[in-house]
Amino acid sequence: MSPSAITPEPTFTVTPMKKTAEEKHDFGATVTGLDLNEISDADVKALSNLIWTHKLLVVKGQQELEPIKQWELVTRFDPTAPKVHSHGSVKTFNKEGGLLSKARDVYGIPGAENVRLVGKGYQGPDHYGLKEITVKKPLSHDWHCKPQAEGEFEAGNTRFQRWHIDAPLYARDPAYFTTLRCIKRPTEPQVNIRWDDGSGLEMKSEPGLTAFFSNVQTYELMSEEEKKIADHSWVEYAPHPYMWMGNCRGLTTGLGVATEGREKKLEELGDYDPKSVKTYPMVWVNPVTGEKAFMVHGICARKLFLRSSPDETPVVVEDVGEIRAFLKTIQERVLKPEYIMLPKVEEGDIIMWANWQTFHTAVDYPDSWGPRTMHQANIGASTSPVGPVPIPVAV
Template sequence: MSPSATISEATFTITPMKKSSNDKHDYGAIVSDIDLNNINDIDVRHLADAIWTHKVIVVKGQKGLAPIKQWDLEDCFLNIAKHEVVGIPGAENVRLIGKGFQGEDHYGIKNKNITKPLSHDWHEKELPQDEFEKGNTRFQRWHMDAPLYGRDPAWFTTLRCIKRPTEPQVNIRWDDGSGLSMKVEPGLTAFISNVQMYEMMTEDEKKMADHSWVEYAPHPYMWIGDCKGNSNGLGLVSQGKEKELENLGDFDPKDIKTYPMVWVNPVTGEKAFQVHGICARRLFIRSSPTEEPRIVEDLVEIRKLLKIIQERVLKPEYILIPSLEEGDIVMWANYQMFHTAIDYPDWFGPRTMHQANIASSAGPVGPVPIPV
């Protein structure tokens, strides 16, 4: 049952996002008539339900939101369940992310110029700089916001648009031999639904995924620190560049994360194929609760298996890239979605965003228990 099923109705308005005739994504909503500076406990619960239900929401009209209030909202989300980034002074858990000059004084951050590159240092096949300067770009890295070591992933992430360029459009290229591309406004975030990904699986694949689990590497982002990604932003190129575990420094085996392949939405009951393939070190494959799992440690095999399943949803018609006006906040369910940044040339202008999430006090639950 929804946590808000027995409390008063929400005071805000939820409207499904408009779709074109070509769009096949089945998620996304607009939330209006709400002031996040003065949100009450009941509406916090309804807002959490809205994220679980619609997976990605854009909360309109939050231009005057105080940074600390964005963090307070994340903290409230956590209580229901009971990093180049720079912290905002007075609200250090709200992180400044973006591109270019952030102003002489941005909430106490003085003369900050963000120059950290995105796509060009991550993909194995680089995008030529002259093509990038003409507005051609790629999805940077499809991921969920999750440490995958020591702490459980955040339920939700919130990203507030302070400033971004709105033109000209960028041309996102897959550059993977598919010939796929799509044009969008610059400075936005793209989403794919791992619920739709699960629904595209065959019955045999679903049976396997429902009963299987993933072991992630210790300090996973250090482990893949020398690796390169595929041109479409999904997954790694297998080059044997993963660090040896003994070169990762100290780690506690009890902090290594093992999660089900499939995560169940606590509000809707939907299933998501939620496997962060770039950090997966072992798969435990079985198709029933009593079957002895097959342990897959070959990273080439792991990535091949995941690629077959995950690339099905990586098509323009299944990708949502919601437009944001200054002050809008996009919120999404980390337990159901992958998202990615999309870079653009510097000459388009600066981008300023405030991002916040908080580790959950309750980790993901699969459709059947896993023996860990």
């Protein structure tokens, strides 16, 4: 569906991203001629529809963007949502973030605390009010179940860290969009991203970029029988899911976790509200284009409810090993170099993506190559994802 059918023509220019003959990813566009410090309501609406349509936008030339304006834009995308980052305050994130906050420095930008400084290394004498900050973070893939051989990483061989959506999966709904502004990153030398799973797959990238694939394409790669099941099925996530799986270890591809019995028992999670436990459809429908995306965040899934028609009693799968094996066969089909995009983001650009349609991951590089400075912001959505078939209220 064309965004111009919904809103007036935007005042800025949108150019679909080019791809090579070998590339099969089918999303992404570049935006020029826009100042996000001074953006009209009509252009906010147009930009929102373009993100839903293209799945990912790189908005060029935002070197002068004020952090508070980035947060204001996020709230304008979803004006009725609670005015807090999707993972809550920095204090809440550090307390309940589990895997996400483990051994990782998290900073809110003073005066715009819902904009998070993400990256690594020395951030200068004064970074928007943060004085003499050096962001410390562990090696991005040191939680994988199989470590790299000694010397591989420093030689520029790396991995996808953790394919995911930006979603608390407890209490708040996942953000429609995430925004990530590039302040500083090294541009050379290239890293060599390896799957390290025996497939021999690898691909090159500039350092400091974020990788993406489209879960619309994941859905399109499924068989008709698989689509039928996915359309009618749903997932229950664990309470405080990143605490629940915080001791788990990832697969070397970054997609999924190894089943080693490391999940915490529910009684180890402390107090939680059963009403805050999230249950979502397996397939999420794009509210603008109507496209279907297979959106299961497998690392946090505790139960699957599988059926192939509205009248069928679902089969309940509670064994996490079975859950992960079921998802792996589906999700790994898109995990190939030709479907993965690493959009080039230059200093001053801001990337925005449809969090309900894509997976993304960081790709680490040796610290000696220089600091990385990004401003990330999103907001827990005002609505829950909708599937092709309604989930029963009581199961």
